[in-house]
Amino acid sequence: MQQRLKQAVLLEKPRELAKVASSGWFSGFKNRYAFHNVKLCGEAASADEASARAFPPTVKKLIQEEGYTLDQIFNLDETGLYWKCMPTRTYISKNEAHAPGFKAAKDRVTVLLGANASGDLKLKPVLVYHSVNPRALKGYIKSTLGIHFRSSKKGWMTGQIFSDLLVDVFENVFKKYCKKKNIDFKILLILDNAPSHPPTVAELSDNIKVLFLPPNTTSLLQPMDQGVIAAFKAYYLRRTFKKLIEATEEGNDKASVLQFWKKFNMKHAIDIIVEAWVEVSKDCLSGVWRKLLPNLIHDFTGFDASEELPKITENCVSLAKQVSFAEVESADVEELLESHCEDLSTEDLQQLVDSGKIEDAEDEEVQDAKPRELPTSVLSSILREVDTQLQRLEDNDYNAERSRIAVRVRDSREKTAEARQSVDGVTLQLQNLLYEVAHLKKEVRRCLDFQSADQEIDLVPVEQFYVEAPEYISRPADTVEDPHEQRLARLQWELEQRRDQTQLFDKLTQEKEAVAETINEQERKLASLAPRINAILEATRPLQDALDLPIDAKREQQRIVQLLPSPLYTLWVQASAYGEAFDPFIKVEVFGDVDAAKKLIVKEEDTRTENLSESDNDQDQQEENLSRKKRNRKSQKLDAEDLDDGVKQMLGLHPLFVKINVNTKEGNSVVITFYYMQTLRIVTAKCSVHLQEKTKCALTDVISGDTLLNCLVPDDDGQTSPNPANFFQLNRLRINLSDHLSATGRPYKWAQSLSGLSFSSSKQTHVSGEDSQDTSTGAGSSLGDGEMVVWQDSAEQMPHTIQAIRRRLQARLALHAQLVNLETANSTSSIAIPAELLRQHFPGKVCSELKSWRPVTWADYEASSSTQLLREIQVVTPQHLLFMALFDRKHVRLEALVAVSPDHPIKVPVVALSLYWEDHFQTANSPQLRLMEKEVNVHWDELVSSRSDRLHLLPLILYRLAVCLDVYTEAYSAHADARGPDAQFHKEKIFFRPARGPDRAFPFKYHPKLGVFSQR
C-alpha cells in the first residue's frame, strides 16, 4: 500500500507543483497516518527484511576469514540531487511555474558518495551530470573542482562510468590509502545491486573484493543509506540557504533573491557539494555501519541520523526565514530532501531531452573556449583582496569560529601562493636554462660546421712547394715540423703566385688588344688596296693583247672551272697539273654550256634551302608523298613518256665536261672526254682516237674509242657503275646502264679515282693493311679533311693512268696490225714476225700451216669443251677478244682457241687446244696435247726477251703452235705402229727420245742453239 501510494504521489506531483498548490497536506497526511518514517531514507521503501537479517552474519564471517579491518571495508552509493531546488514554499518557486530553482529534471545530478567503515577515508564525491561540458564549468580544470565530474545522457550513474571510476580512480585511492596507513592493500567493497553496479566490477581488480547486498535490502543495510546521504543533503540545503543569505544580506528584497538564483549555477552547486561532503562527520560515517556490522562498531559514539536530521532541518528553516521565506516549514524541507531520491517522470525526461539539446549546443561553445588561466599577478591581487576582505570579516564578524576558519583559509592560501610563486620561479629558471641549452647546441653545431676559408683552395703539393717557393716564404726550419705553419706558408705562396698571375693576365690582355688594333688597321689598308689592283689589271689588258699572252684566257678558263662539279674539278686540277709538270703532250680543257652550269648551281642552292624549309613543313612532305605515289602508279602503268623523263633525269650529264688530249710522239692522240652524271654521281669517259695514218679495218676493232680503254685496270670494263648505290637507283627505273653507254660514256673505275671519287668495292680486300688503308680513305672522303686524301689519290693515279693510256694505244695499234695481218694469213710463213725473232726462236722449217684466223664469240668459245678448265679458273673471261686459229698438217687438224686479253700484251694470250687425228683429242684425253698447251700457255716467256718483243707475242705464239704440232705428229709416229704409211709422219725435227717419263712426254721444247727438241 505504501508503495502504491508513493507511485501515485510521484505521478501527481509535478502537476500539483505546476499549479503551485500547497503540498503541505501530503506531509500532513503522511504524518497523520504515520506512513512517514524518517528513518527510512532513500531506498527504504523497497526492502526485504528477511534477507536483510540473514546478510550481516555472512559479512561478518567473510571479514573474519579474510581479516579485513574497518579501514579496508568500503561502501559506495549514488543518490540523486536537485542542485537548484528550494523548499516548496519559497517565494520564488511559487512565483514561477517552471522557474529555474525548482525541481526540474535537468537540475538533477547523481552524486556518488563513499567512505570506509572507520570513517577515516572519505572518497571524493563523484558527480554525474547530463552534460559533458556545462557552461558554468567553462574554463575550469575539472580535476580542481573537488569532485570527479562525469556525464551521462540522463545524468544517472551507468555501469560503464562506475567501472571506469573503480579502475581509474578508486583503486589508486585505495592503494595510496593503504600504503599511508601501512596496511595490506586489500579492500572489501560493499555495493547494492543497482543496475549501475554491474557484476563485472567484481573482477576488475585483484585487490578489491566486491560484495553485493542482497536485493531489496539496501534501505535496511547499506551504510550510506543509513544517514550519510541524508546528512549530506541536509548540509547541502543548509549551505545553499547560507549562500542565499550572504547574497541578500544587505538588500533583503526579492529581486536580489531572484538574481541570486539566476546566477546560481553548477559551479556553485559543486562548491556546496564539496563543502557539504566535508561537513559530514567521521562519526556519522562510522555509525551508519551499525546495521551491517553490528559487532564491529564498538566505539560507537552515538551518531543517529534520526536525531541529527531534524536539527539540520530546523537549521534550514531558520535560515530560510532569514531570507524572508517565512512560509518555509520543516515539512517542506523534509519533502525536498526526500524528493532527491525519486525517479523521474516521463515529463521530466521529455524536459530533460529538450534541455539536453540546448546544453549540447552549449557544450560545443565550451569546448572551443580556452581553459581559464590564472596568472600569478591576478592570483596575488585576488589574494590581497581576499586578505583585506578576510580582515574585514575578522573585524566585523560576531562568530569567532567562522573568522578563525577564514583566517586559516587565508593562511593556506598564502602558503599556496608562496608555493606557486616558487614553482613559477623554478619554471622560469627552467625555461631560461632550456633556452640556453638550445642556444649552446646551435653554437656547437655552427662550430662543427665551420669551414675555414682556405680549405677549398687547391694548393701546390708539398714537395713542389718546397722546391719552388723562395726561402723566406717556405721557411723550412719552421714549417717542416709544424703542419699549421706549413699550411700558412703554402697559403702565402699561393697568394703570391696568384697575384703574379693576375698581373701577367692583365699584361697579356693589354698586349692582345694592341695586336688586335694593329690587325684591324692592316685589314683596312688591304681593303683599300683591292680597287687599285683592279685598276692596274684593267690597264694591263691592252698590253696582254699586244703581247699575245693568254693570261686572261687562262683566267677565263679558271672562272669556268669554278663551275665544275667537284669530281671534274679534281680531275681538271690534277690533269692540268700533271700536264704542266711532266707531260707537254697533254692538253686539258673545259667545255660546255657555262650558262646552264651557272643556273644549275643556283638551282642547287635553291633546292638546298628548300630542303631545309621542307624538313620543317610536314604538309609539304605529305603532298610530295602523294605526288610520289601518283608517280609510282604511273610508273606501274609504264607510262613511256614519264619513264623516258625518268631515264633522262637519271642519266643526266652535267653541262660542263673536261676534255683531255693525250698525244703520243708518233702524232696519234687519244681524246678522252669526262662527264659527270649528276644523279648517279659518277664520272664517265668517252674516248676517241685520232691517228696520223689511216689504217685498214680489221674484223675485230681494237682501236676504236669504245674498246680502247677496256680493262685499263683489271676488271674495269666500264659497263656497270662503280657506285654501289646506283644499282638501286637504276633498278627502280629498270635502266640497264650498258644500254646507254654511247650517250653517257663509260663509267670506268680509273675515271672515278682520277676524279677523287672512291666507292667501296664489291669485293672484300683480304689484306688487312690494304683494308685499313681503304677504309681510311673511304672515311676521309666523307669527312671535311678528306679533300686532301682524295686529291692525293687522284694525283697518284694520274701519271699511271696517262702512261697506261699511252701504252694501251701503242699495244692496240700493234695488235690491230697483227690482226689485220692474221685475217689475211693462209700459211704459217705468212704470219708477220720480225725475222730476227723468227730466227731466234724457231727452227727453219715448219710443216704445219696456219689455215685460218677468225674472231669468235664468247658463246662459241664457251661451247668448246677444251676451254672448260680455263673458264673455270677464270683465266679467260668474256672481256677477252676471242679468236679461232686452225692449223693443218695433212689430215691432222689442230684447233686453237686464242683468248687475247684486253690488257694485251701485259696479259698474255691463252690458247685452248683440240686435235683431230682420227679421233678427237683434247687435253683431257691426251696428256701430250695437254703438255703442248702448257708449252704455249706457261712457257711463253721463252719467246719474249724484252718489252718490245712482247708486242709480237700473239704471232709468236701462233708460230710456236705450228712447230709444236710438227713435233706432236712426228713424236707420235715414232712409237705408234701400224698406221697407214701415209698416216705416218716422217721425223723431220731433231729429237732423241720421242717419249720420256711416266707421262711419255713429247719433246716440245726447242733448243735454238742446238736446233734440237727435247722434253722439258
Add this chain to the structure above:
Amino acid sequence: MVLSALKNLYTTTFSQASSPESAILAVGNNDGKIAVFDLSGVNASRETSVGERLGGPCRIINAHSDAVYSMVSTDAFCISGTTGLVTGRRWDELQQQQSQAAWTISLECDQANFGTPEVNSLAYDPGRGLVYAACGDWRTHVGNLVASSGEDGQVLVWDPRAGREPRHKLAPHTHDQLARPHLGRFISSLDLYNDWLVCGGGPRVGIFHLRSLALTTVLPSAKSAIHATKFTRHAEGGDRGGIVIAGVLPHLCVCSMAGVVTAQLPSSSPCIYTVNVTDKPFTMMTYGGTSTKIDVCFNLNYRDHTVSLLED
C-alpha cells in the same frame, strides 16, 4: 695469279709413297714438289670408325728441280727419283717437319742420250736392302724376282741373284689379244704377285703366269693407254684381292684375277699416273694424275673423297 693458275692447271702427279709406321703419305708431282700428308688423324678415325677425311697437305717440300717421276717407300726412307738423281728422306724426319735429304745418289750422265736419264721407276728389295732404279727407257718391279719393262715393249724378268741375263722375256704386244698398235708397244706398268705378272701400256693389260710364261687373262680396259697396273693383296677389311688398272682414263678399274671388272672408281684426274694401295693398318688407296687433286678410297669399291694437293 693468272700465271700460277695456269701452272696449276698443268700440274701432274707422278708418284706416291707411304709409310704406315710414320702415318705419312708423300705425293710427288711434275714440278719437283713432294706434298706430305699426315695420316694419323685418318688412322685414328678409322679405328673408331668415325669417317674422317684426309685434310690438305701438312707441308709441301721443294724436293727436286725436275719432276718427281717415281717414289718408293722403305722402312726408314722415302726415296724419290727425278732426272739424274735418287734421293732418300727419313720418314721420321718428314714427320718432324724436316725436309732435307738424308742422302742423294747422282746417276751417271749419259751424254749420248741427250741429257741425264730420268728415274722412271724405283723398286726396293727388303730382303737384300737394295734399291733398283729404272732409268731412261726402263721400268722395273721387284718381287722375289725383278721384272722390267720398257718402251720397246719387252718385259724382262730378272733374278738378281742369278746374274746379268734376264730369266724370262715377254713381249705383250706380240699377243694379238693385247696388241694395240696405234697406241704403241710400250709397257708402262707391271706388277708381280707370286707367280703372276700383270702388265699394261700401249697394249692391253694382261696377266701372265711366270712358270709357263703363258698369257692367262686379258683384262678388259678402255681403248686408251695404261699407266698403272697393280695387284692388291687380300686385305683384312674383307676386300678381295684384285687388280687395279688406270691410265688415260677419267676412272680407275678394279678387276678380279678372272678379268671381271668389280668396280669403276671415278677420278678427278683425266689421266691417272700413280696408284698407291696400303693394307696396313687398313685398306687405303690413293690415286692421282693430271690434276692438282688426288682421290682417296678406304676400300676398293668406291671413292671416298678428293684432296687438293695445293697448299691453302
